[in-house]
Amino acid sequence: MLRRLLSSPVTADVLLWCAILAPLFADDLPGRGQPAGLPLVWVQWAAVPLLALAVAVSRRLPVLAAAVPAGLGLAATPELFTNNFAIAQIVLAFLLGRRAAARGTGLLFFGGVCLAGLVLVGIVPAATVSGWFTVVATALVTILLPWLAGRYVRQHDELVRTGWELAERLEREQELIGDRERLKERSRIAGDMHDSLGHELSLIALRAGALQVDAGLSVPAREAAGELRSSAAAATERLREIIGVLREDSEGPPVLPAGDTPADVVERARASGMAVTLTGAFGEPLPPMADRAVYRVVQEGLTNATKYAPGAAVRVTLGLAEGEAVVTVANDAPPAGPLPGSGSGHGLVGLDERVRLAGGRLHAHPVDGGFAVTARLPLAAGAAATPPGERRSREALERARRKVRRSMLDAIWVPVVAAGVLGVTMFGFNTYTSYRSVLDAQVYGELRVGQSETSVAGRLPAYQADDDERPAGAPADPPGTDECRFYRIGAWSLDRAYRLCFTDGLLTAKDRVDITPPPASP
Incomplete structure (x- = not known):
């Protein structure tokens, strides 16, 4: 009883639910520069029944199950990156690949999560452009890679199942081959019986024919001999028809009547x-x-x-x-x-x-x-x-092997290509924003303290020195200022930067500052 309970699907689902709930209430508030979505405590408590629902339907509706932790992650932060739901996203994405047969299901799901994250990053005021890359990178790690791993496991299981089916089929065919050999031997025995018995019946018909024409016999006796001859000939013909059904393999099989369609x-x-x-x-x-x-x-x-x-x-x-x-x-x-x-x-x-x-x-x-x-x-x-059919069975097994090899290649090249495209895109965007965040030295020299913010804004670069607006290691703002902006002096260096500070809509300070990177964590 206990063993059956431990091996039941319900027990497995309950254990899975407990496992993905473990990191749910960890202290993982969005960090600096990471925009918050709904209040985290609301999302955490709502996640308890939602994740239970996801686990319950994961066998029949794996796409819906995988969508639940992804939606919870987007609700907590539009950038999707949060440890609270990462385990649930990884596990249910793996089960999606394991339980969904269609190849495009996981790719469409991955694209849908990325699209939803990009839309949220675009409409949340606190989000930055780098949040778009965070969404894609997080979905790549917590959704696409686990889905590919689950798909590979599914294909491997199908290969093993195909191999066992082939073995069982070959075993059955070996049994049928033995039965066929016995039937062939019976066919040969029946042929021998046909030859000997048919010969005896032919002799009986021949003797009956001789009696039928014997003038020494009475008319009733000759008539009886004629009936005996006719019966022997009919029995010989019927025997030939019956034995003909037990054909040799070299003969063509009998064609059945074609009246039924x-x-x-x-x-x-x-x-x-x-x-x-x-x-x-x-x-x-x-x-x-x-x-x-x-x-x-x-x-x-x-x-x-x-x-x-x-x-x-x-x-x-x-x-x-x-x-x-x-x-x-x-x-x-x-x-x-x-x-x-x-x-x-x-x-x-x-x-x-x-x-x-x-x-x-x-x-x-x-x-x-x-x-x-x-x-x-x-x-x-x-x-x-x-x-x-043995060769066709082996061809089916080889097709299953090729399918697994293709799935294994997908598990390698898809994330490699996705990471490469993401890396190239991020590098190109960073290069673009670096050049667009450089404040020309001549423009900096022409700026005067006391100018209005509106008159200065038209001459400033489109981007600031850092996506988070304040570079890590920048000195504290001068007292009494409302906002300070940092712009690069050179495109590829952030060791020094121009700082422009505004108060009540006026430029109140401008200087060059040193950016000291924070010490690395031990």
């Missing part, structure tokens, strides 16, 4: 209560082998949907593509969830054999919580059988 199968399934639709058509008659293979694909696909996804909508699609007939039977996820067990798989293996003998290829795979079976069959009659 896929449309008939779909109509019977719909009449029985299944939500099934049929779309498309081939537009031309198919070869007998391909036609019967299409019929069996539709029949087996609907049977599997009834057994393993009761109540789910089923779509049957017929069409032509690249010179081949394509039939697909796909079902949605069952409303009550997947049934336990995956079946023996013999139906699909037998269906694969029929499609293979018709010269086609069968592909069965999960899709969006449901399952799809697709067969591609040649349009030409007499097409050679395709090779057995």
Whole structure:
């Protein structure tokens, strides 16, 4: 009982909720130059039920779950950078990559968070231009990188699952190969029986024919001999038909009557209560082998949907593509969830054999919580059988491996490219603002104490020396001044700067000051 409780999803969700709540009430008020959003205490208390909701829906709605801590971080500060919600953002972004199959989901979510942060930075009065870069850098670390890690784990798990499915399929095929060999031997035995028994029946018919024409026998006896000859000949012909069904592999398989069509199968399934639709058509008659293979694909696909996804909508699609007939039977996820067990798989293996003998290829795979079976069959009659399915299984495993490798490359190059673009953008912006924050020496010399702020403002640079307006290490403002502004003397140096101080709208002080960087933290 205790072990089952500890391994249940509810217990895991409760532990996850406790883990992301741990840093929630840490003392992480926005620092200097970082604009505050809503009062932090409000956001903290609102986060307790919201994060519980996020964890509760993270399995079914991972995007909504990841959006909750991102929204809380933006509510605390438009720049998103806060330790209170960083753990929750990282964990739920990882789960988004782990649980969401679509590749574009995480990228769109990352872009949406960045866009929302940029808008907030633009409208909050205390925000600075550097806040835009803080939003993107924080989202890169707390959202994009964890999402990529979660996506890689998901792809790796799919690779492992594909490998186990391949192993199980090969094991089933080995069992079927043994059954096939036994059937082949029985077929050979039946052939031997046909040869010997048919010969004996032929001899009986021959003797009966001799008695039928013997003049020494009475008319009733000759008539009985004729009936015996006819019965022996009929038994010989029937024996030949029955044994002919037990063919050798080198012979062509018997072609079933083509009176029933896929449309008939779909109509019977719909009449029985299944939500099934049929779309498309081939537009031309198919070869007998391909036609019967299409019929069996539709029949087996609907049977599997009834057994393993009761109540789910089923779509049957017929069409032509690249010179081949394509039939697909796909079902949605069952409303009550997947049934336990995956079946023996013999139906699909037998269906694969029929499609293979018709010269086609069968592909069965999960899709969006449901399952799809697709067969591609040649349009030409007499097409050679395709090779057995082991090679196709290995190709499926190789495709899964390539998918994981691509996901791993994404986890490397996406953050590298994003960091590179962000770094280049920040460098370019810093270069631009550095040159636009230089006060020309001649203009500085022409400024006079006592001039109005409005007359001076038109001659000053567009930016001040630092984004935070007051460089770290700048000396204290002169007593009695309302505001002091700092401008660079040179574009690439902030060791010295021009300081202009204003009081009651007038320039009251101007000087050159030394900027002493604060000592590094031990």
